[in-house]
Amino acid sequence: xxxxxxxxxxxxxxxxxxxxxxxxxxxxxxxxxxxxxxxxxxxxxxxxxxxxxxxxxxxxxxxxxxxxxxxx
Numbered sequence: 001x002x003x004x005x006x007x008x009x010x011x012x013x014x015x016x017x018x019x020x021x022x023x024x025x026x027x028x029x030x031x032x033x034x035x036x037x038x039x040x041x042x043x044x045x046x047x048x049x050x051x052x053x054x055x056x057x058x059x060x061x062x063x064x065x066x067x068x069x070x071x072x
């Protein structure tokens with residue numbers, strides 16, 4: 001990735017909520033009743049690979065691969 005086009009450091013924000021549910025129906029119903037507008041639905045398997053540097057102060061690079069799963 002770096003050899004191809006360089007790398008830049010930038011802030012990114014991601015919100016994830018992961019909980020175990022016995023029955024997801026009440027949660028789905030609450031989302032549809034609320035003022036949340038779902039613009040897109042996607043289901044992925046994500047694979048992360050981390051690259052570390054000898055100097056920990058340099059941070060690390062995360063490369064994410066996403067595999068789209070059919071909605072069915």
